[in-house]
Amino acid sequence: MTGRGKKAAAAPRKKANGYKMPAPIRNGEVINDIMMKKKWRIGPSIGVGGFGEIYSACDHESSPKQGSGYPFVIKIEPHENGPLFVEKHFYIRNANKDDIAKYIKEKKLSSLGMPTYFGNGSHEYNGEKYRYLVLERYGKDLWSLFKDCGRIFPTTTVFQLGLQMIDVLEYIHSRGYVHADIKGANILLGLKKGTENQAYLVDFGLATRVTDKEFKPDPKCAHNGTIEYTSRDAHLGVATMRGDLEILGYNMLQWLVGELPWEKNLKQPKAVQDMKEAFMKNVRSNITKQYSHVPDALIKFFEYINSMKPKDVPDYTKCRTLFENYLKTEGKTRNSKLEFKAGKKGKVKASADTKVTEDTQDSTVHSKKMAQNGVPKARRGRKPVLKDQPIDSDNCENETPENSIQETKGNKRKSSEPSLVIKIKKTKLTPKATPPVKKKYANTATQTSLEKIRRSPRKVSFDSPICEIIGEKKPPKRTKDTSQESVNSSGDIFEDSFVIEEKKVKPKRKLLAAEEVTVKRVVKKKLTTKPKTKSWKDLPTVVNGRSPPKTV
Incomplete structure (x- = not known):
């Protein structure tokens, strides 16, 4: 263990x-x-x-x-x-x-x-x-194969599987039972040699005996089975033979188109039931409107199910004939090899607006791949479109213009909106001359990095004599020779607003030796006075039966 x-x-x-x-x-x-x-x-x-x-x-x-x-x-x-x-x-x-x-x-x-x-x-x-x-023991189940094939089966494979399941259902119904839970996860391919093209229906946990009682809804058994394939009778709580055929039809439709119309509402069984009722009420128009490549044989299969009564025994020969006739048109038989290759997924018929949107998206992707020099990146199997090549006039509306404004003016835009060409005249501004530098003023803006003076982070300078020196350094002595003066000692643009005065400051006196200094502090003395008269507070208290000793 x-x-x-x-x-x-x-x-x-x-x-x-x-x-x-x-x-x-x-x-x-x-x-x-x-x-x-x-x-x-x-x-x-x-x-x-x-x-x-x-x-x-x-x-x-x-x-x-x-x-x-x-x-x-x-x-x-x-x-x-x-x-x-x-x-x-x-x-x-x-x-x-x-x-x-x-x-x-x-x-x-x-x-x-x-x-x-x-x-x-x-x-x-x-x-x-x-x-x-x-x-x-059997092989892989159809649901795993369905997902591996991109949620699509070849049409001929779908009808071959339908024929095999009709044979199994006929055997089960002849024994007085209905399966009630047909789905891809319960259909397995053979594992032994020679059975690879045979599908087996397993999992009879919901198998129910067929009774002769009157058809009456049973709320206790309502919505039994796998909700996306449950038949309309099973939604009412009654398992029937025609219900098994209906469940098989839903599976075949999903294998052909990829997704059933009610798969987004599976958490609401009543909503799924209503959608199935509406779908089966006019099944031909609903299938032809939503899906463009569903064979007519499957539509006729659904129409036959609608014509049945709850207690009717299905006409299995009629159902098999519908599927076999379709396979003949495709050059296949029921014993042909089962093929599980990813095919084109069934899509709803695209409208004109959808087509325009797809073209716009393709052109946007194309324009993003353009390089800065106007030549797109070369893709495998295609030559890059050069800038000098003529542009297709049919697709020029959704492409990024590559030529100048004058070249696009000659090409006609196929659009309902009028094309406008706006010319913008660019005026060149003449640069202003740099004003001459004042006398005794160093223009730091035109100095090179070597000529600029690196100042200490403690110094803050605005090229003014007032704030030239900050700290304990003495200002440089002014001499007659102006070349020896500091760079920032000359007057600047605000020299008329200030008056420069020179003052001699005596240095602070420094102690030559350490001297002891005595500091006297005044401390208040607390005075106590004796009371003139005695009170009960002054009497000796008795603690533990004894009086405290008298003080002398």
Whole structure:
């Protein structure tokens, strides 16, 4: 038992739907199947479902103990859960290997996408009791392939898958059940050699028996299934055969166009139900308006579903004929190889405004790639468009003009707005002469970096004699020779506003020796006076039965 399993056993996991999740089971655990008289060995986990975990498995006796091949899967859930209990009984009654082989022979089919049942029972692990179901192992699911292909399938592949699912639904309905949860995640491709082009419908946790009771909505079961594919009958709480066909039609439409119209409202089941009712009310006009490349065969399939009554048994031959006739027009058959290549995604028909917007965006990207010299960056497989080449007049409206104003004047703009050419006359301003420097004034603006005097950060100068020297330095002595004077000692533009006076300042006297100075302070003396008369406050107090000693 690994540490992961011990932790899970101590605190069992729970899903949002309230189901208890099983504790992880170690690789190599052996399950003894009493009913089938077999032993199954558990391999690595494949995935986790809504109510349990799925493990790869092999026959413990016939398979090598160290082998990597696991041809089976085991679905495990705690006994407290219920979905696997329902699925187990469906498989016991309808997925017997002999029954499936007999049906294939009767219908003259090459294969059928119905999974085969191999065993079930109970197993106790680490003090917890689990229910298990053994099935054949299959390959990748269609939902993963759908996302890998850019949310689009080739049209012929969609109709091939539709034919295979109709065969499976006919088998299930003939046994008195409906699936009620058809979706890409529940459709797996074959893993064995020769079954790669066969899709298998799995997960019968919502499988329901068909009854002869009157069609009556059941609010307790309303909106059951996966909300984006749920049929209109299932939204009312009733699972029907025509509902299975409708769910299949929604899947095929999504595989063709990429997204269903109501996928943005999945958190509101009632809103999704109303949108489906409106969509199916006039399905032909709704599909042709929104999607341009949906084949008419799928539209006729939806129209046939609308013509059915709730308790009607579908005409499977008619449905198969619709799909097979389309495949013939494309040169394919139902047994052709399934292709999962990314195709062009279905788009709504673009209007004229949309087209203009796309052209504008393309031209904007083109103009951003232009270099400063007017030549765009060369792209692979294309020659760069030079400036001297003529501009296409059809696209010149959305491109950045490259020629001068006079050249664009000759080209006609195809636009409803009139073109205006504005000429701006640039006037050259003559620079003013620098005023002559006054006498005895050094123009610091024209000095070089070497000629400029580097001043101390303590000095602040405005080229004025008043604030030339700040600090303890003495001003330079004025001499008759003006060349020896300081650079900033000459008068400046404000010399008429100030009067310069020279004053002799005597230096401060300095102490030649250290002298002791005595400072006298006056301290107030507190005077106490004796009271003239005695009061009760002056009497000796008695503390602990004794009087304090008398002071002399």
